Amino acid sequence: MAVFEAKPALPPPVLTRGPVGWARQNLLSSPLNVGLTLVGVVLIVALVVPAVDWALLNATFRGTTADACTGTGACWPFVTTRLDFFVYGFYPPPERWRVNVLFALLALVIVPQLLPRFPGRRALAVFGFLGLPVLAAVLLLGGIAGLPFVETGKWGGLMLTLVLAMVGILAALPVGVVLALGRRSKMVVVRVSCTTFIEFWRGVPLISVLFMASVMLPLFLPEGVNFDKLLRALIGIIMFQSAYMAEVVRGGLQAIPRGQFEAAHALGLGYWRTMGLIILPQALKLVIPGIVNTFIALFKDTTLVLIIGLLDVLGSVQAAIVDPAWNRVAVEGYVFAGLCYWVFCFGMSRYSHALERKLQTGHKR
Amino acid sequence: MVSAPATPTPTPSEDTDASPRLGSRRLQDVVIAIEAMNKWYGAFHVLRDISLQVHRGERIVLCGPSGSGKSTLIRCINRLEEHQSGRIVVDGVELTNDVRHVEQIRREVGMVFQHFNLFPHLTVLENCVLAPIWVRKEPRRVAEERAMRLLERVKIPEQASKYPGQLSGGQQQRVAIARSLCMQPKIMLFDEPTSALDPEMIKEVLDTMISLAEEGMTMVCVTHEMGFAKTVADRVIFMDQGQIVEENDPHTFFTNPVNDRTRLFLSQILHH
Ligand SMILES: Nc1ncnc2c1ncn2[C@@H]1O[C@H](COP(=O)(O)OP(=O)(O)O)[C@@H](O)[C@H]1O
Ligand SMILES: [Mg+2]
Numbered sequence: 001m002a003v004f005e006a007k008p009a010l011p012p013p014v015l016t017r018g019p020v021g022w023a024r025q026n027l028l029s030s031p032l033n034v035g036l037t038l039v040g041v042v043l044i045v046a047l048v049v050p051a052v053d054w055a056l057l058n059a060t061f062r063g064t065t066a067d068a069c070t071g072t073g074a075c076w077p078f079v080t081t082r083l084d085f086f087v088y089g090f091y092p093p094p095e096r097w098r099v100n101v102l103f104a105l106l107a108l109v110i111v112p113q114l115l116p117r118f119p120g121r122r123a124l125a126v127f128g129f130l131g132l133p134v135l136a137a138v139l140l141l142g143g144i145a146g147l148p149f150v151e152t153g154k155w156g157g158l159m160l161t162l163v164l165a166m167v168g169i170l171a172a173l174p175v176g177v178v179l180a181l182g183r184r185s186k187m188v189v190v191r192v193s194c195t196t197f198i199e200f201w202r203g204v205p206l207i208s209v210l211f212m213a214s215v216m217l218p219l220f221l222p223e224g225v226n227f228d229k230l231l232r233a234l235i236g237i238i239m240f241q242s243a244y245m246a247e248v249v250r251g252g253l254q255a256i257p258r259g260q261f262e263a264a265h266a267l268g269l270g271y272w273r274t275m276g277l278i279i280l281p282q283a284l285k286l287v288i289p290g291i292v293n294t295f296i297a298l299f300k301d302t303t304l305v306l307i308i309g310l311l312d313v314l315g316s317v318q319a320a321i322v323d324p325a326w327n328r329v330a331v332e333g334y335v336f337a338g339l340c341y342w343v344f345c346f347g348m349s350r351y352s353h354a355l356e357r358k359l360q361t362g363h364k365r
Numbered sequence: 366m367v368s369a370p371a372t373p374t375p376t377p378s379e380d381t382d383a384s385p386r387l388g389s390r391r392l393q394d395v396v397i398a399i400e401a402m403n404k405w406y407g408a409f410h411v412l413r414d415i416s417l418q419v420h421r422g423e424r425i426v427l428c429g430p431s432g433s434g435k436s437t438l439i440r441c442i443n444r445l446e447e448h449q450s451g452r453i454v455v456d457g458v459e460l461t462n463d464v465r466h467v468e469q470i471r472r473e474v475g476m477v478f479q480h481f482n483l484f485p486h487l488t489v490l491e492n493c494v495l496a497p498i499w500v501r502k503e504p505r506r507v508a509e510e511r512a513m514r515l516l517e518r519v520k521i522p523e524q525a526s527k528y529p530g531q532l533s534g535g536q537q538q539r540v541a542i543a544r545s546l547c548m549q550p551k552i553m554l555f556d557e558p559t560s561a562l563d564p565e566m567i568k569e570v571l572d573t574m575i576s577l578a579e580e581g582m583t584m585v586c587v588t589h590e591m592g593f594a595k596t597v598a599d600r601v602i603f604m605d606q607g608q609i610v611e612e613n614d615p616h617t618f619f620t621n622p623v624n625d626r627t628r629l630f631l632s633q634i635l636h637h
C-alpha cells in the first residue's frame with residue numbers, strides 16, 4: 001500500500017525582485033547578455049562622461065564675453081547673452097512682452113491638457129483651437145488696439161519656430177481630414193482633385209515648396225501684388241503637411257469596419273454625422289501615433305524656412321555663430337537649438353501616449 | 366412601456382378576412398412593398414424578380430442557404446444596398462436615389478446586424494441616444510430616459526455606462542436591439558442576429574425578439590432559428606439563388622414544404 005511520504009522542501013527561489021533580481025534577470029541572464037551589458041556600460045561611460053564633463057563640469061556659465069570662457073568645456077555665455085535673440089529674433093525689445101503673453105497663453109492652454117482632471121480643460125482646448133490663433137495674430141502683428149505694428153520680417157528665434165509649428169499643426173489636421181475624406185469620396189470630381197492635390201504635394205520636397213513660395217510665386221503674381229513672406233511659407237508648410245496628414249488619416253479610415261458605416265446609416269445618420277460622430281473619432285484615435293509622428297516631423301521641418309531667409313531658432317543660432325567675437329564657439333548654440341526642438345517633440349510624444357491610454361475603451365482590434 | 370408606435374394587438378375574433386397564408390392575425394396596410402425587384406453585383410444577378418409584401422404588425426422569417434441573397438434583400442429595404450430594377454416602397458415612400466427619401470425611410474426602419482456593429486468608442490447609453498439626438502433632434506434628457514427604459518426592457522440597464530467592448534456577445538446584441546428601438550422604428554430588420562453568438566447567449570436575444578414580436582412590431586428576420594420561426598412568424602419565406610422559392614405559414618412550411626429545395630434545406634437545418 002502506498003504511503004504518503006513528504007518530499008523534501010525545494011530550495012527557495014533565486015532572488016528575482018529588487019534591483020539585484022532585476023539586474024540578474026534582465027542584464028546577466030546568459031553569457032551573451034553579460035557581454036552585451038559590459039559593452040553597454042563601456043559605451044555609456046565613453047559617451048556620457050565626456051559629455052557631462054563638457055556640458056557641466058568643465059563648462060563656463062558666467063560672464064558676458066568670449067574671454068570669460070577659460071575652461072575646456074562649454075561656453076554657455078554664448079547662449080545666455082544671446083538668449084533674447086534666440087527666443088525673439090529681431091522682435092523689437094519694447095514689444096517682447098507681447099510674445100511672452102503669447103507663451104503664457106500657450107502654456108495655459110497646453111499644460112491643463114496634460115492633467116486629466118483639470119476643470120475647464122475642454123473649454124481651454126476649444127479656445128486653443130479657435131480663439132488662440134486669432135489672438136496670437138493680433139498680439140504678434142499688432143497694428144490695432146494700440147499695439148504698434150511689428151512686421152513679420154522681424155519675427156525670429158524660438159517664437160518663429162512656435163508660430164510656424166502651431167499654425168502648421170492647427171491647420172494641417174483639419175485640412176488633412178478633409179482631404180482624406182475627399183480621397184474616399186464617391187464623387188469623382190472630389191476624389192480626383194483630392195488625390196491629385198495629395199500626390200502633388202507629397203511628391204515635392206518641402207525645401208522646393210518653400211523656395212517656390214518665396215522666389216517663384218512673386219514672379220507669377222501681378223506687379224505690385226505682394227504678400228507676406230511668412231504667410232507664403234506658412235501656406236507652403238500647410239499644403240505640404242496636410243497632404244501627409246491626409247494619408248495618415250486615410251489609413252485610419254480604412255481600418256474602420258464597414259459595419260460601422262452601415263450601423264450609422266441604418267440609424268438614419270447622414271454622411272457628415274456618420275463621419276463626424278462615428279467614423280472619425282475612431283479613425284483618428286487609431287492613428288494618433290501617426291498623427292503625432294507627422295506633427296513632430298512638421299515641428300522639425302519648420303527649420304527649413306532658413307533657406308528663404310526666415311530665422312527660426314536654429315537660424316538665429318547660425319546667424320550668431322558667424323559673429324567674430326565668438327568665433328571659437330558653435331556647438332553650444334546647436335546644443336541649445338537641439339534642446340529646444342527635443343523638449344517640444346518629446347512633449348508631444350508623451351502626450352500622445354497619454355492620450356492613447358486615456359481613449360482606450362476596452363476594445364482591442 | 367411599448368416604445369414603438371405599436372398597432373393594437375389583433376384579437377383572434379377579428380381573424381375573418383385575412384388572406385389564408387397570413388396566419389392567425391388580421392393584417393391591415395402594407396408597410397413594405399417590393400415589386401419585381403432585381404439586383405446585380407456587377408454581372409452577378411444576386412436578386413431575381415423579388416416580389417414581397419409585408420403588412421403592418423406582420424412577422425416574417427426569411428431563410429435559405431448561405432449566399433442565397435437574404436442579407437442583400439433585407440439590406441435593400443433600408444437601402445444599405447441599391448436595387449437596379451423594380452420598386453421598393455416602405456411606409457408609403459419609394460426608395461429612389463433621393464437622399465431625403467432614403468433618410469426618411471431609415472428613420473423608420475431599425476436594423477440589427479449579425480455582428481452587432483455597436484459603436485465601440487461610445488458607452489452603451491451614448492450608443493442608444495446618438496441617433497435620437499442627432500437625427501430626431503430630441504432633447505438629451507428625453508432620449509436618455511427612453512434609452513434607459515429600453516435598456517431595462519432588454520434587461521441590461523446596469524450596463525448603461527460601460528463600453529460595448531466590455532460586454533458579452535449576447536449583451537451587445539441586446540444593446541444593438543435597444544439602440545434600434547430608441548429611434549422608435551415602425552419596422553425592424555434582423556440579419557442573422559444570433560449567428561455570431563455562443564449557444565448559451567442565443568436564448569436571451571431570441572427572448573428579446575419574441576417579446577418585441579408580441580408587442581406588435583413589424584419584423585423581417587433573417588434567421589435559422591426554426592424554433593423562433595415556429596413560435597412567432599406569420600410567414601416563412603425560403604430563398605435560394607436569389608429567388609423566393611417558397612412562402613408559407615410556419616406550420617405548412619415545416620410540415621409540408623412544397624418545393625424540393627425547401628425540403629432539402631429543412632432536412633439539413635433540422636437534422637444536423
Ligand atoms: N458587395 C458584394 N459584392 C459582390 N458580391 C456580393 C456582395 N455582397 C454579397 N455578394 C454575393 O451575393 C450573394 C448573396 O449574398 P448574401 O445576400 O450576403 O447572402 P446570404 O445573406 O443569403 O448568405 C453571395 O453569393 C455573395 O457572395
Ligand atoms: Mg447573410
